[in-house]
Amino acid sequence: QQQVKQSPQSLIVQKGGISIINCAYENTAFDYFPWYQQFPGKGPALLIAIRPDVSEKKEGRFTISFNKSAKQFSLHIMDSQPGDSATYFCAASREGPFTGGGNKLTFGTGTQLKVEL
Amino acid sequence: EPEVTQTPSHQVTQMGQEVILRCVPISNHLYFYWYRQILGQKVEFLVSFYNNEISEKSEIFDDQFSVERPDGSNFTLKIRSTKLEDSAMYFCASRLDRTGANSPLHFGNGTRLTVT
Numbered sequence: 482q483q484q485v486k487q488s489p490q491s492l493i494v495q496k497g498g499i500s501i502i503n504c505a506y507e508n509t510a511f512d513y514f515p516w517y518q519q520f521p522g523k524g525p526a527l528l529i530a531i532r533p534d535v536s537e538k539k540e541g542r543f544t545i546s547f548n549k550s551a552k553q554f555s556l557h558i559m560d561s562q563p564g565d566s567a568t569y570f571c572a573a574s575r576e577g578p579f580t581g582g583g584n585k586l587t588f589g590t591g592t593q594l595k596v597e598l
Numbered sequence: 599e600p601e602v603t604q605t606p607s608h609q610v611t612q613m614g615q616e617v618i619l620r621c622v623p624i625s626n627h628l629y630f631y632w633y634r635q636i637l638g639q640k641v642e643f644l645v646s647f648y649n650n651e652i653s654e655k656s657e658i659f660d661d662q663f664s665v666e667r668p669d670g671s672n673f674t675l676k677i678r679s680t681k682l683e684d685s686a687m688y689f690c691a692s693r694l695d696r697t698g699a700n701s702p703l704h705f706g707n708g709t710r711l712t713v714t
Contacts, residue, residue, distance in 0.1 A: 513697070515703075523708075524691075527703065527704075530702070570640065584646070584696055585643040588642070590639070
């Protein structure tokens with residue numbers, strides 16, 4: 482019930498195209514859904530995040546779409562650039578009323594995105 | 599921008615040896631974490647630490663693992679007797695507040711641990 486499933490495992494997109502990565506979760510107690518970007522040899526870096534009280538959040542070329550009833554959320558990268566080539570991880574955590582835990586993130590399995598010229 | 603720093607970047611050790619991975623979280627952060635990533639796999643939670651005690655740990659974090667904040671700046675992960683399957687990238691992370699919505703999690707660049 483703690484899993485976050487992510488697809489596709491890898492994705493090749495042409496420069497200027499739209500990259501779409503999908504995630505699904507099982508635990509309905511999750512209430513915070515971030516996306517992380519990871520370059521080789523680096524730690525994950527927060528890209529964008531959403532709470533379930535909204536269905537979409539946009540920051541620049543990056544948009545999260547959230548479907549609470551389907552327990553799914555996705556990352557859309559508009560006008561994809563070669564510099565976007567990285568591994569993308571979705572994640573989820575329960576950040577509601579304090580229960581003593583540390584609000585651990587449960588990560589998806591990652592998507593390797595390659596943007597070609 | 600403040601960063602989480604980890605040392606060493608790469609540690610090679612023999613099976614059965616003890617290793618200590620070191621982290622300096624962002625200075626005003628209060629919540630500290632260790633995650634690990636086995637090559638090519640997802641990032642997995644190990645432990646969270648707040649107010650000088652463990653607040654949560656995963657089933658991976660057995661009694662071979664321990665964490666410590668020995669002073670006001672460092673946060674360490676110790677593996678007492680390393681096994682081959684401990685080979686992974688270990689990431690330290692910190693945040694100011696408990697909730698990500700107010701305080702995103704910042705990761706270091708990791709320590710690659712290789713157990714031979």
